[in-house]
Amino acid sequence: VSLERRHVLVGGALAAMAGALPAAEAAARYGLIGRIKAQPGKRAELAAALAEGTGQMPGCLSYVVAEDASDPDTLWVTEVWDSEASHKASLKLPQVRAAIAKGRPLIAGFDTIATTRPIAGI
Amino acid sequence: VSLERRHVLVGGALAAMAGALPAAEAAARYGLIGRIKAQPGKRAELAAALAEGTGQMPGCLSYVVAEDASDPDTLWVTEVWDSEASHKASLKLPQVRAAIAKGRPLIAGFDTIATTRPIAGI
Numbered sequence: 338v339s340l341e342r343r344h345v346l347v348g349g350a351l352a353a354m355a356g357a358l359p360a361a362e363a364a365a366r367y368g369l370i371g372r373i374k375a376q377p378g379k380r381a382e383l384a385a386a387l388a389e390g391t392g393q394m395p396g397c398l399s400y401v402v403a404e405d406a407s408d409p410d411t412l413w414v415t416e417v418w419d420s421e422a423s424h425k426a427s428l429k430l431p432q433v434r435a436a437i438a439k440g441r442p443l444i445a446g447f448d449t450i451a452t453t454r455p456i457a458g459i
Numbered sequence: 460v461s462l463e464r465r466h467v468l469v470g471g472a473l474a475a476m477a478g479a480l481p482a483a484e485a486a487a488r489y490g491l492i493g494r495i496k497a498q499p500g501k502r503a504e505l506a507a508a509l510a511e512g513t514g515q516m517p518g519c520l521s522y523v524v525a526e527d528a529s530d531p532d533t534l535w536v537t538e539v540w541d542s543e544a545s546h547k548a549s550l551k552l553p554q555v556r557a558a559i560a561k562g563r564p565l566i567a568g569f570d571t572i573a574t575t576r577p578i579a580g581i
Contacts, residue, residue: 368523368525368535370492370535370537370572372573384578384579387579388578388579388580391581392581394581397581399521399523399580399581400580400581401490401521401537401539401577401579401580402577402578402579402580403490403539403573403575403576403577403578404575404576404578405573405574405575406573406574406575406576407574411573413490413492413573413575415492415523415537417523417525450492450572451494451525451527451528451533451535452527452528452529453525453526453527453528453535454525454526454528455523455524455525456506456510456524456525456526457506457509457510457523457524458510458521458522458523458524459513459514459516459519459521459522
């Protein structure tokens, strides 16, 4: 199985479903690694807002919110999408817009650390 | 549902299984965001070695290998584990040791960009 045809499988329970993915779909996959600095003391509140808003997003294969282990105000958001178009479309979903509105005043800074093409995973 | 009790759910098909997770387990979760620079022209080969070695790792909730969109030699590896102990134990698995042995000569540099505590996700 070539990397081009590997399916991005996220979640141990899905490992058994591993299968081929058309090359066109594999090539379109889109990932983001973002670092968000919360206003001092607001990280938990910001994480909650992000988590609430991202429950049902078409084309989203993975969306993980994680606390930085060494900086008390930093969150990491790692995303895997079936395409960049799905990611862009998600920004127009009502619950995502609500989450952004709720989260914005809690954010001190945001950096996109990397834009990626996810090629394999479990 | 508090963030402490949110289950890290990775993979859209698992979303329906969303449920509470004991706080002790949630607190133990462990994440890594790593940036790996391959030797020039060796990224695909390195990615294949990494992907091969990480199929069955107890306690691994997510392991995604992604190509950097702007640097042709850079890979990103993002990992979510149920505990740091599971991550450490994985390094002793035969297929992981084989992947490391295969990948090592292809690696020009490795940086752990962040160690995290994943708190929510889909």
